[in-house]
Amino acid sequence: MPAPCPPPEIARVMSGYKPSTRAGVLMLRDLVYRVAEEIPQIGPLREELRWGQPAYLTSGRAGSTLRLGPHREASFAIFAHCQTTIIASYAQAFPGWDRIDGNRAVLFDSPNQVEPERLSYLVRHALTYHLSAAV
Secondary structure, eight states: OOOOOOOHHHHHHHHTSOHHHHHHHHHHHHHHHHHHHTOGGGOSOEEEEETTEEEEEOSTTSSOOEEEEEETTEEEEEEEOTTSSHHHHHHHHSTTSSEEETTTEEEESSGGGOOHHHHHHHHHHHHTHHHHHHO
């Protein structure tokens, strides 16, 4: 099932992005929704603005927030909370595959750099972060 239409406030923010940034963010957004559909225990996904960027949160405290948007050193990025191991685990699982900004983001210069199979690992880890820690 495709991702739902973004809420009006998210659509407004995305409409201000450069076309390639918007295309990349929309690809990542679709990936977040696709992965979330595969994990019923996280409950419905919430989409809201955090730090002025589209953010994706699970119901309760199942996962850690993911944000999508422009980055000062790239066209766009997928951001995770910097005090988690989400980005570090991803970088360790796929060393040298992507540009990484410390513990906080994976950077992209073009939508064709978005690799859904590999990035689904990061998204799944984020959406189940607190479930994994509880096990």
